[in-house]
Amino acid sequence: MSVEKDKATSSRRYLLGALSAEESERLEGEFFDYDETFEEIEIAEDELIDDYLGDDLSRAERDQFQKQLLGNPRIAERVEFAKVLRQASKTPVQPTAIKPEPNSWWQSLVAFFSTPQRLGGAVAVLALVVGGGFLFVDWLRLRDESRRLIAERAVLQRENELLARKIENDTRQLTNEKQNVEALNTKLEQELENAQERPSPLALLSPLFIFPGASRSTGKTNDLILPSRSAMVRLQLALEANDYLHYNAVVRRGVEGPIAFRRTNLKPATSQSIQVIELRFPSTRLVAPGDYTINLDGVKPPGKPEFVATYNFRTVSK
C-alpha cells in the first residue's frame, strides 16, 4: 500500500473513530505539526461525506459516520452541500472535459459555419476582416518600420558613444606620449649638457689646495700645473667657516676677465681636517695660461648669495 493511500485510510478511520487512542494521538500530533496531514484528513472528510451520500460505506462505517460525524452541525451542513454538488455534477449541460484536445483550426471553422445564421454573419465578418486586413497589414508595416528605426537609432547612439570613448582614449594617450617625449627631451638635454662638461674620462690631476686670498696671506702663488693633454682639474677651496647651506663658485680669468667655469649648489667636504669646497672641471676651460680668480658666494635660503671669499691661482704649462 502506498504511503498516500495509507495516510488516506488512517485519516478515514480516525474520523470514523476507528483508530486506537495511541494511533489517534499520533495522527493528531502530526496534523498539528504538518499542514499536509491536516489537509489529508479534511480530504478524507470530503470523501466520507461523498461515500455516505453515494451509499459506498459499509454498514459499520455508515453507523460510525452517523454516530461520530453526522451529529456535528458543520458536517450536516457539508452533507447538504455535497448533495447539491453531486446533483450539479450530474447535470448534462455542464461541460465536463478538462482542457480537451483542441481541434485543428479548419475543423473548428467548418463546425462553426454549419448553420445558415452563422454563415450570414460570417459574410459580414469576412467583409470587415478583408477591409480591416489592409489596415492591419499597413499597421504591421508601420510598426515594423518604427521598430527598425528605433533599432537603428539605438545602434547609432551606441556607435557614437563608442566613438566618443575612443577619441577620449586617444587624446589621453597622446597627452601621455607628449609628456613622455618632453621628459625624454629634458633628460637628453641634461645628458648632453653633462656630456659637454664631461667630454671624456679625463685623467684626474692632484688637487690644488687653495686658501682664501692665498697669494696675499702666504706670499706664494698657487700654481696649477697643466699637462699637455686634457685632464680634470681639482681645486680645493679652504673655508674659514662653514656658515652656509651651499656655495656658488665662479672661475674667471684674471680678476674681471671672462668666466672660465661656473658651478652652483656646492657642498663642503673635509680634507685634511679642513672644510673645503672642491671644484672639478676640464683643463680645457682654462684656455689661456695665466692668473685666475675664484669668487665663492655662500647661500642661506631664502636670502641672496653672500660673498664668502676670493681664491687665486695661476696656470702653468708642463
Next chain:
Amino acid sequence: MKRKWTPTPEAFEKLLVRLASDRNEAGERYEIIRLKLLRFFEWRSCDSPDHRVDEAFNRVMRRIDEGQTIENLMAYFYETARLIFMEWLKEKKKTAAIVENTPATVMPIHPDYREEEPRVRCFDSCLEDLPGESRKLILAYYECEKHEKIVRRKKLAVEMKIPMNALRIRAHRIRRDLEKCVKNCLGQYAN
C-alpha cells in the same frame, strides 16, 4: 481565591510575535491553528468546539505572557487541546451519572430539504464565479459514482498530467472554496 486570567491585547501580540516575525504571516498561522483546534474538537465530538478553541488559545497565550519557555509551540497547542478535551470528557461523565446518556443527535437528511432552493441558487452563483478550469474540474471530479468514479478520476489525472493524489488535493481545495462561498451566500439569505 485564584483569579481567572483574561487575555489582553499585549498577550495576543506576544502570541503573534511567537508565531512569526512578519505580522501578516503570524495572522495566517493564527488562522491555521484556530482551524486545526476547531477540527480537533469537532472530530472528537466535543460540544461547543468554538468555546474550547478560545480556551486553548487563552491558556497558551497566558503561558507566553508569563514568560514560560515553549520549545515546540504546535505540540504545546496540541497538548493543551488534549487536556481541555480530557477535562470536557471528565465533566461529561459526571453529567452522565445524573442524566441518562442521550443518543447523538443525528440530523435527518431529507431529499426535499426546505432550504434546498437558496442553497442551489447560492451554489450556482458560486460555481459561476469560479475560474473556468476550476469549475470544469470540480464538476468532472464528482461526475460519476461507484466504480466509474475511480475510472473517471484516473482519466482526469492523466488528462491533466498530474498524479491522482494531486488531483484529490486540487479538487478538495476548489470544493473548500466553493463551500465557503455557498456558506457566505446562505448567510446573506438568512439576513
